[in-house]
Amino acid sequence: MPDATELELTAAELRDLHPESILDTDYHRDRATLIADPPQIKPVLRHLQEKGYKSLASLHGVDYYPQEPRLGVLYELLDMDRVDRITVKARVSTGAPQIDSVVELFPGAEFPERECYDMFGVVFNGHPDLRRILMPEDYEGYPQRRDFPVGGEPVLFTYNEEHNYGKWQ
């Protein structure tokens, strides 16, 4: 993990290259996070990739309800040579959940981005195949959002299929 100073230096470096690209930094329990401006996520990640963070270990969505902007896309970057990790966070609102896809930079982001779209409804612009991945293709709603109820969906049995929303047709 980069220490707090190194994190600030990285942030300053990115701000010099791409003005307004880093909105904030966060250092908590040895975890370094850069909070990036969503439209500039691609240049930010490209720069970090050139800096050595060549692997995208994980990509996940988070719902920060009731904070605004609600949704967060987190990129856990990994530098295998220096054994170093850094997190990039981009916050988008539920009204316009749009962010650039990073599949071009990290081909391994394809499935995780699809999952994030599936669960949170974040649209990744430029993704080669943005479809639902875990939920059924015709599913409505984004189940991992905090306002999506747990257990709100009736289980389909033969005795209640007539009362269901038309799957039996």
Add this chain to the structure above:
Amino acid sequence: MTLTEDYRRREESVTLSSEPAGEGETHELLTLNIGPHHPATHGVLRLLATLEGEVVRDVKPIIGYVHTGIEKTAEDKAYWKAIPVVERMDYLAYYFNAMAFIGAVETLLGVEVPPRAQYLRVIHLELNRIMSHLVWLGTSALDLGAISMFWYCFRERETVLDLFEMSSGQRMHTRYFQVGGVIEDIPPGFEAKLGRFVKEMPGRADQYADLLQKNEIVLERLRGTGVVDRQTLLSLGVTGPLLRASGKPWDLRKAAPYSSYDHFDFKIPIGTVGDNYDRFRVRHAELYESTKIIGQALDGLPEGPYITPDRKIALPPRHELATSMEALIHHFKLVTEGFRVPPGEAYYPIEGPRGETGCFVRSDGSAKPARVHMRDPSFVNLQALAPMVRGGYIADLIATLAMLDPLLGGIDR
């Protein structure tokens, strides 16, 4: 445009819509559906393979058949009650799932785990790794037509499961790991039985090697198939034995030791060319290395508490409840509400049997996690299936899938 060029263009992106048949008798593309219920897919994985004759041109994995919303369920449970659901994601690596989740929670809490608990965790993690590799070896050999391997591997797996049953009372999904340590100390007789297993296991692994390594059919089917270069694997985010088989010695136990893995002497087996045979050899060699780690952890098992003495996090011992009012209050608070975790986010990666198992936990200060996300290695590694099988035979697809070792419970969560 020639006919071949036309096919090359079309096979670049195979969609769910039906593939229009090509012209001529010899150049027809066939879309073949494999699964979701097929013994060779190691779970409910569906593959949409595009074939030209017997050659695989493209393959699309379709997943989600066992999606149970565990991440969502975990948000509705107190931290310590979320451990059993999290364990059920990758159902062959339950200790690893629990460890990743607990590690993230411990990071947020800033709790120190006693050395004995760390060693006990290492013992169980490595036993779990052996168990997971044994299931992989048995079922993969089954896919290649060697049914006897299955029985040999499951014989040793039984021993491991018996050990799990001894320490925790459960054979699978043991819920042995607890925030701050482990739930109970190992019972009398466990060490002796584990010692016997550690002595026995290398010999058993030698037997597997004797059965498979010089078997002409196995060699023919594994050597030179499913080759993907290291750079492609790295860019796809592939970790674990698949990456190590291509020659990259990346293992989080060595690179970023957790749970006192730095106390043990072990090697990271790596491959050379990254074909299916290397994948087989790397996992097989890991059986020995894991046994070595268990032996060292057993010999050096420190005395002391097996769980943190912090009563705000760990349950008080049962006997205290009868005599101490404070213990009763702590017990009541923990069982009804659970402990509160200071707000923050943590990502805790560990080396699972299939690669980097990472757990992201976000806490909003309450007793329930606001978000749990498991970075499951099978989910990411599955993306490497298409590059592995493109251009090979359909029979090699089955062998490659077996050597990829995907676990659908972990993929779909």
